[in-house]
Amino acid sequence: MEYLMAALRAVAEPSRLRLIVLCARGELTVSELTQILGQSQPRVSRHLKLLCEAGLLDRFREGSWVFYRLSQSSPAAALARQLVAACGETDPTITLDLQRLAVIKRQRADLANAYFRENAARWHRIRSLYIDEHEVETALVEIIAAADPGDLLDIGTGTGRMLEILAPRVERALGIDQSREMLAVARVNLERAGLENGSVRLGDMYQLALADASFDAVVIHQVLHYADRPAAVIAEAARVLRPGGLLVLVDFAPHALEFLREEHAHRRLGFADSEVAEWCGSAGLDPTPPRRLPGDPLTVVIWTAQRPAATLRFAEERHEKAPDALPVGEFR
Numbered sequence: 001m002e003y004l005m006a007a008l009r010a011v012a013e014p015s016r017l018r019l020i021v022l023c024a025r026g027e028l029t030v031s032e033l034t035q036i037l038g039q040s041q042p043r044v045s046r047h048l049k050l051l052c053e054a055g056l057l058d059r060f061r062e063g064s065w066v067f068y069r070l071s072q073s074s075p076a077a078a079l080a081r082q083l084v085a086a087c088g089e090t091d092p093t094i095t096l097d098l099q100r101l102a103v104i105k106r107q108r109a110d111l112a113n114a115y116f117r118e119n120a121a122r123w124h125r126i127r128s129l130y131i132d133e134h135e136v137e138t139a140l141v142e143i144i145a146a147a148d149p150g151d152l153l154d155i156g157t158g159t160g161r162m163l164e165i166l167a168p169r170v171e172r173a174l175g176i177d178q179s180r181e182m183l184a185v186a187r188v189n190l191e192r193a194g195l196e197n198g199s200v201r202l203g204d205m206y207q208l209a210l211a212d213a214s215f216d217a218v219v220i221h222q223v224l225h226y227a228d229r230p231a232a233v234i235a236e237a238a239r240v241l242r243p244g245g246l247l248v249l250v251d252f253a254p255h256a257l258e259f260l261r262e263e264h265a266h267r268r269l270g271f272a273d274s275e276v277a278e279w280c281g282s283a284g285l286d287p288t289p290p291r292r293l294p295g296d297p298l299t300v301v302i303w304t305a306q307r308p309a310a311t312l313r314f315a316e317e318r319h320e321k322a323p324d325a326l327p328v329g330e331f332r
């Protein structure tokens with residue numbers, strides 16, 4: 001009751017209602033919102049602060065940028081969604097706001113696509129060295145569908161391709177990448193695909209800012225060969241897996257294409273099953289038999305490993321800790 005009163009008080013002001021409607025359409029920065037509302041930045045920031053305090057918006061930082069989006073899981077989240085629906089799009093102020101938002105999104109998409117185009121040719125060359133990606137993706141979708149996870153994490157998400165194919169099969173999908181440019185492309189792709197349960201965050205695979213045991217599945221697709229500490233990446237992925245959760249690693253079998261090192265910054269020329277199994281075992285995971293997709297000259301391997309199911313005591317502890325079992329600083 002009290003949170004409802006606080007939320008209703010916070011939103012009972014035209015600019016704040018407009019901000020709620022805008023933030024329901026994507027993750028937006030203060031400067032983008034300032035541009036749309038045509039108000040000073042301190043004023044917009046103050047409105048945003050009140051809306052976050054009332055649980056209507058979520059705020060998260062990505063490097064020096066701060067994003068706002070409609071709250072996903074606060075007690076006031078349902079009210080926020082109802083307010084957006086009630087506002088509709090016919091009010092002239094809202095219509096103008098949404099037109100300005102469309103212009104900003106187009107500018108964003110143009111910038112992201114320009115970056116992607118610059119790199120696409122390089123990636124295309126690597127893709128031509130192995131099996132059609134469609135086959136790898138089909139196999140991955142099968143594996144994830146069989147595991148039926150609720151929360152999925154994609155480490156090194158890049159342009160968000162894994163999120164695009166896997167988010168429709170899960171409740172919530174989060175992609176992490178260290179490259180802001182890649183994340184900009186991923187955001188455009190997720191938005192274009194209409195995947196509202198998918199989001200991306202800046203992050204380092206060696207040190208994920210995510211709570212222990214907070215995901216049912218973790219995917220690491222074509223990322224591990226860049227790692228100078230692959231075992232540490234696997235250990236960090238295992239840490240965020242819930243008991244019974246599944247790790248899916250996709251990379252190359254051992255190969256001798258040195259130019260991938262020189263021209264494409266690959267650090268490792270593929271991985272042997274035995275070393276992946278050992279890293280998984282050291283991270284407390286049970287490896288399952290890998291699946292090989294032979295190509296010419298590169299063979300793609302899908303390694304899977306499961307975190308053992310909880311003992312009763314662990315399950316009880318996790319249940320007690322449930323409110324903290326969400327990504328740190330995310331969604332709340």
Ligand SMILES: C[S@@+](CC[C@H](N)C(=O)[O-])C[C@H]1O[C@@H](n2cnc3c(N)ncnc32)[C@H](O)[C@@H]1O
Binds near residue numbers: 204
């Ligand atoms: C070849 S791309 C693969 C992208 C995506 N998984 C896919 O298959 O489409 C590798 C990605 O790993 C990311 N990456 C490399 N090192 C990382 C690190 N330490 N933490 C997070 N992401 C990293 C890169 O920025 C890049 O986007």
